[in-house]
Amino acid sequence: MPQIALIGRQNVGKSTLFNALIGRKKSIAYDQPGVTRDLVSHQFENIEGNFNLTDFPGLENPDKLKDDRLSRESIEHALSRLHHYHLLLWVVDRRGLDSYDYHLADLLRKQHKPVWLVVNYVDDPSLENEATDFYSLGIEKVFFVSALNRRNIALLRESMVKHFQAKPIENENNLEENNAVKLAIIGKPNAGKSTLFNLLLNDQRALISDIPGTTRDSIEEVFSYNGEPLKIIDTAGLRKKRKVHENVEFYSTTRTRRSIEEADVVILLIDSQEGIDRQVKNLISRLQEQMKPLVVGLNKVDLFEKDSYARKKLEEDIEDLQNTFFEFPIVFFSAQTGKRALKLIERAIKLHQKATQKIFTARLNQVLAELKDNRIIKSNRINLNYITHASPQLKFLVFTNRERIPNNVNRYLQSRLSKAFDIADLPVKIEFRSKYGNKRT
Numbered sequence: 001m002p003q004i005a006l007i008g009r010q011n012v013g014k015s016t017l018f019n020a021l022i023g024r025k026k027s028i029a030y031d032q033p034g035v036t037r038d039l040v041s042h043q044f045e046n047i048e049g050n051f052n053l054t055d056f057p058g059l060e061n062p063d064k065l066k067d068d069r070l071s072r073e074s075i076e077h078a079l080s081r082l083h084h085y086h087l088l089l090w091v092v093d094r095r096g097l098d099s100y101d102y103h104l105a106d107l108l109r110k111q112h113k114p115v116w117l118v119v120n121y122v123d124d125p126s127l128e129n130e131a132t133d134f135y136s137l138g139i140e141k142v143f144f145v146s147a148l149n150r151r152n153i154a155l156l157r158e159s160m161v162k163h164f165q166a167k168p169i170e171n172e173n174n175l176e177e178n179n180a181v182k183l184a185i186i187g188k189p190n191a192g193k194s195t196l197f198n199l200l201l202n203d204q205r206a207l208i209s210d211i212p213g214t215t216r217d218s219i220e221e222v223f224s225y226n227g228e229p230l231k232i233i234d235t236a237g238l239r240k241k242r243k244v245h246e247n248v249e250f251y252s253t254t255r256t257r258r259s260i261e262e263a264d265v266v267i268l269l270i271d272s273q274e275g276i277d278r279q280v281k282n283l284i285s286r287l288q289e290q291m292k293p294l295v296v297g298l299n300k301v302d303l304f305e306k307d308s309y310a311r312k313k314l315e316e317d318i319e320d321l322q323n324t325f326f327e328f329p330i331v332f333f334s335a336q337t338g339k340r341a342l343k344l345i346e347r348a349i350k351l352h353q354k355a356t357q358k359i360f361t362a363r364l365n366q367v368l369a370e371l372k373d374n375r376i377i378k379s380n381r382i383n384l385n386y387i388t389h390a391s392p393q394l395k396f397l398v399f400t401n402r403e404r405i406p407n408n409v410n411r412y413l414q415s416r417l418s419k420a421f422d423i424a425d426l427p428v429k430i431e432f433r434s435k436y437g438n439k440r441t
């Protein structure tokens with residue numbers, strides 16, 4: 001289905017246009033600086049075709065937002081999603097452009113997608129003659145509309161229909177690929193990465209790899225698991241046996257670092273006969289720092305004897321790690337027999353869904369209010385003024401009266417938030433800001 005993005009700066013009448021296009025009051029006017037908003041999306045149908053229209057948060061010049069990092073992040077996040085769309089509708093205000101609009105024009109052009117400029121507040125045709133400025137943005141297709149008076153809205157809709165009739169979406173799977181959850185399978189040599197990968201390749205319950213554009217030799221492979229598109233990163237590294245010397249820190253190889261960076265979720269394989277060592281600890285510490293969701297797969301369980309001491313010891317070591325870092329899920333499995341191997345994938349998908357959820361400010365502040373009278377908070381004379389979720393990751397900003405927050409307070413807040421929102425299995429970060437706007441971690 002064609003995916004259309006509605007983008008524009010604050011106060012250009014974007015929400016009104018969204019409502020006019022879908023013919024209903026779905027998007028509330030929300031062009032409010034400094035607040036992260038979810039993308040509002042609506043599917044509309046007519047005889048000629050179906051579309052999905054997504055209303056983006058109001059963009060603003062980052063320089064004007066100054067210290068408002070939250071807003072900057074929400075804008076960056078929104079912009080990073082533009083490649084998911086087939087058509088970008090860019091709304092501007094008839095009353096003028098400034099340098100940021102030219103910057104946006106550049107940025108939108110770089111997406112290599114069709115961009116249409118929709119000049120709003122043109123209530124009267126005579127105003128169109130004054131609006132020649134807009135052509136200087138270098139956007140070929142320009143519409144003059146009044147969202148409020150529904151002027152030229154029908155024309156805009158018809159043009160959309162015609163556009164997609166003339167240029168049907170070539171490969172829906174490309175979009176699917178873009179939406180795929182990206183998984184990196186990492187681990188020391190001989191942990192069983194290639195065996196797991198081959199198992200996934202051959203397991204028809206889990207994987208269909210006939211998505212066009214991906215071949216057996218490509219570096220990334222798109223699969224689907226229960227209808228959920230998945231992308232396994234660096235499959236070349238998983239297929240060919242790598243000659244990595246045992247004592248090389250495996251996470252510090254460029255290849256592993258790159259895979260981690262790109263991944264939505266990291267699957268770390270450990271040979272359960274080998275157990276946990278310093279390298280594993282270092283790696284988990286880094287993943288926590290990078291806020292990467294992690295599933296630990298303990299491979300080769302078929303080699304354990306029943307109720308063995310070795311297995312108990314491993315369980316204890318893992319528990320220590322979970323207490324030190326965060327309570328990442330673990331799966332005991334066997335890549336060779338396939339036992340519980342799909343659980344790894346299931347857990348990874350669930351984690352991704354959790355990690356990308358939006359946690360609402362009202363609920364967060366409710367939880368914060370409950371902590372205000374706690375002994376740790378009081379004895380440190382900390383006023384917890386306000387908390388907000390700086391998505392897309394599980395990062396929270398807490399506004400306080402103090403410039404420096406002791407580590408134990410940070411840990412306390414982290415653990416309370418993790419419990420309250422059931423996210424203890426994910427890396428969570430809190431950044432503190434004093435009312436002076438200084439950032440302290």
Ligand code: GDP
Nearest residue numbers: 188189190191192193194195299300334335336
């Ligand atoms: P990689 O270096 O991480 O890709 O590891 P491989 O997938 O090549 O596996 C290393 C060795 O461990 C191979 O000889 C595999 O057959 C073996 N292996 C992998 N998974 C299992 C398992 O679940 N049980 C047993 N017994 N052996 C396994």
